[in-house]
Amino acid sequence: MGSIKPTKVDNLPEQYQRITFLITGLDYGGREVQLVQLASQLKNRGWHVQVVSMLVPKAFTDKLAALGIPVHSLGMQRGIPNISAILKLAKIVKDFKPYFLHSHLVHANLLARVTRLFVKVPLLISTAGNIKEGKRWREIAYRLTDPWCDLTTNVSKLAVEHYIKVGAVPQDKIVYIPNSVDTDKFSPNLEMRARSRQEFSLGENFTWLAVGRLEEQKDYPTMLKAFSQIVQGFPESLLLICGQGSLKEQLASLVEELSLQDRVKFLGVRSNIPEIMNGVDGYVMSSAWEGMPGVLLEASATGLPIVATNVSGNREVVLDGKTAFLVPPQNSEALAKAMQRLMELPLFERQKMGQLSREYIVANYSCEQGVIKWLELYSQLLNHKTNNL
Template sequence: MDKIIFILTGLDYAGAEAQVIQLAIGLQLRGWLVQVISMIKPSAYVEELNELGIELFTLNMKKGVPDPRAIRKLKQIIKRFKPDIVHSHMIHANILARVTRVFVKIPVLVSTAHSNNEGGKARMLLYRATDALCEITTNVSQDAVQSYIKKKACPANKIMFVPNGINLKRFNKHEQDYKEIRSELGLEEEFIWLAVGRLVEVKDYHTMIKAFAEVVKCNPHARLLIVGEGVLRETLESYVQSLQLENHIMFLGIRKDIPRLMNASDAFVISSIWEGMPMVLLEASASELPMVATDVGGNGEVVEDGVSGYLARPADASDLSKTMQKMMSLSKDAREEMGKKGRAFVLAKYDIDAIVLRWESIYGELLSTRTQYRKIERGIQ
């Protein structure tokens, strides 16, 4: 039985974390023995992993506080489990796993970044300085891969594009959800925009809210549902009040019924100033929901401009507002056609079952190459 450890900074309800969980589950179903390690105390997916019998460990690190003791803790877990593959995700876990490899045997180490922006020059220098300690680095969009090559974080021959995948079975069109959710929220004939994501600077909700204020002036029946939590919630709520949009914007917090919310909405919007490959856009596509997204990172690789949605300039409230109004001006049939094309697109490129098989193939090739290399080493000796 093949063994794999996934290491990531933390477990929260966010895109990268959701992807790791899906990969862990997918590989377990294919016969792998899987462990997950969270550097900081996990705040999501604990029950789900326990129910599936996937062991979850934490290094009990504090967010933003480097702790060299984590190397010893990680080393002990790896030494006990003896994995064939260690697959780390995001900058902190990637660097920790690479450094730990100096002290413990890891047959194959894979590093995955989930954005075209994981920090400034110092972090890119860390990637470059530790590159020899991993077999390969991957990123979740073509745009991000090119960005990392340009920044010299990774040589071109050691980085590759592997997209996120989505469980399409979870996201289907259900008319019953449309009626039930709208009834629960006290919304009926309104045009509902849905936004899902952490309430943090990178998602640029200020620009979204400012743009939506202009949308409401021309379309008073428009409503915006914002799903997620984060450090900016109070600030954003105050901003909504200052614009007198309390009756038009609803903050729903963390929700576990995202598929139902998508089925109850008319369109999806994301206003990030940078991205990797947003899971929420894959989910919106799978839900046949037409999208408006800022043209950053992998957004344009999911949203086909004018086909499954529209792209807007980042950090530009005026352009985002015009683009949202352009979507609202379409007939219902036209928007539904966009949604169908979006689902067909993700079905062809981002189905999680196909992505899991692709990762299996990558792992297999890396293990085979490593085995051949060791045979050559022994022959030379």
């Protein structure tokens, strides 16, 4: 089970085309986007699909409903264990009778494994979306519950190596399945660019964009400190930040401390990210660690030149020196120098970086390629199981 073998992916017998997705919460996050994308692709291929959120959903319910995909909530509250969630999930699974239960993120992965003790699930896949799962006990919990799942996947090659190294998953029970992106939705569009620049009054100013949760992992303080250095040489430059999170007030205070109130705009959660990406001139990411960030795929598909930290999945998405400039994490000076380097390039060179970036993503990480990888994996697991009955 250590690698995926190509198979004819759309000829699974209908009785096997039933899948339940379980995720910690349906919110505006990268893993949620990937789940909804995959669920939609499978539904369009005739699969029977349902989605279960441990927390009360905050996003994507309308989109899933429009596709005829039912969404269930276990009604859990963040940080509060609820044993009854096991029984709720077991009933949902029992009623739907999926052949595949596919869980995403650490809490959902552990819940799915425990729930499998109470209800029949032919195949269970656990997908992790990061190189770090937080505290060490989570890695231990993964290893202890591993016998209750059939396979673990991760979105980054380095993350797969890390999970094996720390003993979270046996080497023969984990594979790499990268994220993917809708390259039609995220693509260069001059009309979108004009609208976006007008909406945010960008004028001719060089504008950077960052999209992501306002949390420790994204390390926005390093980004803001780097941008404060950029403003010294490029006083008209702007930074747009899309996202929400627990560090919003702390980051707003840092913006004031650095006297960037007129140069940094917090836009909150936005539904028009493709349009905003088209409106800016460069994408910047300062994450201290990552899995495989969907926003880098989106920015690349939109044709943006990128400056990002050289961590885990970032280096798998971009080509350093060709489509992006990578720098060490938690180093504001290095980040600022790379941002300045990109800003000083002639326009045609930045456009060339963006064009190559899009070509690389279309060739390697499109939605169609993503769903085929998952269908190949489901087929391989099914064949392995039926051949060993």
